[in-house]
Amino acid sequence: MSDIQHFPPGTPRREPTMVALYASDPDPDVLRGMLAAAAAVSAGHGWTTTDDSVVSDDCLISQAPQSRTGWARVRELAEQRPISVVVVPSLGHISLSWKQREAERQFLRRHGVSVASVEPMLDAILSKAVR
Structure with missing residues (x-):
């Protein structure tokens, strides 16, 4: 049997929305919680997240984004075009x-x-x- 999907004529094909999750905090428990919240929002929208697109930095958000290895990974994912959305706990996590x-x-x-x-x-x- 073929693995090619057939769509009725005129049906738009929608590719899954690939996202990156990003957060920055020196406390690993806080970081896990924030990434879990971002993952819940992503799943709620039907967006797809892969293991290599869950990115974090273990530093304060006051650190410049250009100096963070995790944020550099987000930029890399954007340049490679496998993502179309970055989900962050707040815009302050960018800077x-x-x-x-x-x-x-x-x-x-x-x-x-x-x-x-x-x-x-x-x-x-x-x-x-938490419940």
Whole structure:
């Protein structure tokens, strides 16, 4: 049997939305919680996350994004085009500096990648994960 999927004429084919999850915090427990919240939001949207696109840095978010190895990985994924969304706990995880954050978001946009922040939903998601 063929593994080629057949779609009725006129049916648009939708590729799965590939995402990267990113967070930065020196506390590994906090980091796991934030990544779990980002994963829940991603799954809720039907987005696909692979093991190599769950990225983190074990430092404070006050550190410049250009100096973080995890953020460098996010940039690399954007350049390689396997992702179309980066899910972060809050936009501050990109940078606390508005100027740096906007420069990074501009870089991502040039590569067709948008940013989704779970900050408004984070408390609700974390409380469900703890139960």
